Amino acid sequence: xxxxxxxxxxxxxxxxxxxxxxxxxxxxxxxxxxxxxxxxxxxxxxxxxxxxxxxxxxxxxxxxxxxxxxxxxxxxxxxxxxxxxxxxxxxxxxxxxxxxxxxxxxxxxxxxxxxxxxxxxxxxxxxxxxxxxxxxxxxxxxxxxxxxxxxxxxxxxxxx
Amino acid sequence: xxxxxxxxxxxxxxxxxxxxxxxxxxxxxxxxxxxxxxxxxxxxxxxxxxxxxxxxxxxxxxxxxxxxxxxxxxxxxxxxxxxxxxxxxxxxxxxxxxxxxxxxxxxxxxxxxxxxxxxxxxxxxxxxxxxxxxxxxxxxxxxxxxxxxxxxxxxxxxxx
DNA sequence: TGACTCATGTCAACATTCTGACACACACTC
DNA sequence: GAGTGTGTGTCAGAATGTTGACATGAGTCA
Numbered sequence: 556x557x558x559x560x561x562x563x564x565x566x567x568x569x570x571x572x573x574x575x576x577x578x579x580x581x582x583x584x585x586x587x588x589x590x591x592x593x594x595x596x597x598x599x600x601x602x603x604x605x606x607x608x609x610x611x612x613x614x615x616x617x618x619x620x621x622x623x624x625x626x627x628x629x630x631x632x633x634x635x636x637x638x639x640x641x642x643x644x645x646x647x648x649x650x651x652x653x654x655x656x657x658x659x660x661x662x663x664x665x666x667x668x669x670x671x672x673x674x675x676x677x678x679x680x681x682x683x684x685x686x687x688x689x690x691x692x693x694x695x696x697x698x699x700x701x702x703x704x705x706x707x708x709x710x711x712x713x714x715x
Numbered sequence: 716x717x718x719x720x721x722x723x724x725x726x727x728x729x730x731x732x733x734x735x736x737x738x739x740x741x742x743x744x745x746x747x748x749x750x751x752x753x754x755x756x757x758x759x760x761x762x763x764x765x766x767x768x769x770x771x772x773x774x775x776x777x778x779x780x781x782x783x784x785x786x787x788x789x790x791x792x793x794x795x796x797x798x799x800x801x802x803x804x805x806x807x808x809x810x811x812x813x814x815x816x817x818x819x820x821x822x823x824x825x826x827x828x829x830x831x832x833x834x835x836x837x838x839x840x841x842x843x844x845x846x847x848x849x850x851x852x853x854x855x856x857x858x859x860x861x862x863x864x865x866x867x868x869x870x871x872x873x874x875x
Numbered sequence: 876t877g878a879c880t881c882a883t884g885t886c887a888a889c890a891t892t893c894t895g896a897c898a899c900a901c902a903c904t905c
Numbered sequence: 906g907a908g909t910g911t912g913t914g915t916c917a918g919a920a921t922g923t924t925g926a927c928a929t930g931a932g933t934c935a
Contacts, residue, residue, distance in 0.1 A: 572853045577737040578780045579860040620738045648900050649913040680855040692849045693732045695840040700739040808930050809883040
């Protein structure tokens with residue numbers, strides 16, 4: 556029985572530390588977003604929508620790692636508060652393009668400042684180059700897991 | 716407008732990529748644990764308990780990033796399946812020490828092998844030294860967030 | 876001793892998210 | 906044109922996790 560198959564101490568397991576970091580980030584974001592009356596999924600929705608206006612609910616859901624059904628509730632809440640608008644009728648297929656309102660953009664701006672502060676706090680112990688490295692490594696890890704389903708051709712690492 | 720306060724493209728936001736990696740890992744773990752009739756929280760519970768026998772439900776909850784109440788349900792399910800035992804009476808305070816049974820250890824062994832395979836797949840694109848660096852960087856990020864939160868809310872940080 | 880604080884286990888109510896299911900709209904093939 | 910496949914929006918139910926609350930046991934300090 557080789558040691559490779561045994562999980563070492565938890566602090567040395569990447570999965571555990573990844574979960575720890577994600578949990579801490581989630582809690583911190585939740586704390587700073589609460590005064591703005593925004594949940595993390597709501598903020599994520601606004602952020603994605605600001606960068607990619609016109610996205611449908613289903614596309615938004617994939618971008619924020621939730622189901623279409625959950626995103627639908629999020630959108631409904633944000634729409635009622637006047638932070639975004641959805642087309643009443645579909646131009647193409649059944650997808651209803653969604654866009655931020657001015658109020659939504661203003662709210663997002665405030666939230667974005669708060670969240671950026673959290674990110675800076677999180678990355679404070681790391682040098683700038685280490686921060687970029689972390690970003691690239693995490694992206695590679697995510698791709699290595701999710702990419703397995705569709706393409707196994709990633710035999711070689713793509714460096715940019 | 717200063718660029719510092721604006722979240723850049725999502726792919727360059729550490730929080731976003733962190734969430735992406737955590738979600739992918741969670742989904743992959745869920746897939747390999749399902750045949751073993753284990754959920755991710757259940758596996759996490761077994762893993763922690765194996766490394767630190769005798770932990771109470773509350774301690775277990777903190778170690779696996781859930782509430783005491785949730786952990787209680789997890790423990791109840793695992794206990795009914797004979798994978799762990801809880802002391803009927805508390806020796807000290809109200810804490811009920813928990814330990815794995817032989818069946819629990821066997822189940823954990825199988826799960827651990829599967830999860831380790833996932834971790835290796837996730838880390839495959841990274842060189843060994845990059846893997847250790849990622850581990851350390853993530854730990855530093857988590858500490859930078861949770862340490863600050865604790866210090867601000869309770870005024871005194873408990874370091875061990 | 877008594878009051879206080881802290882941690883634990885547990886109950887109940889609540890919120891959030893997911894799974895399963897259905898109908899609809901478009902693109903493609905035959 | 907008819908059939909098929911994919912993507913989308915939506916409803917309902919279930920599972921999951923959380924917050925709030927309470928009683929209990931142990932330690933601390935006046």
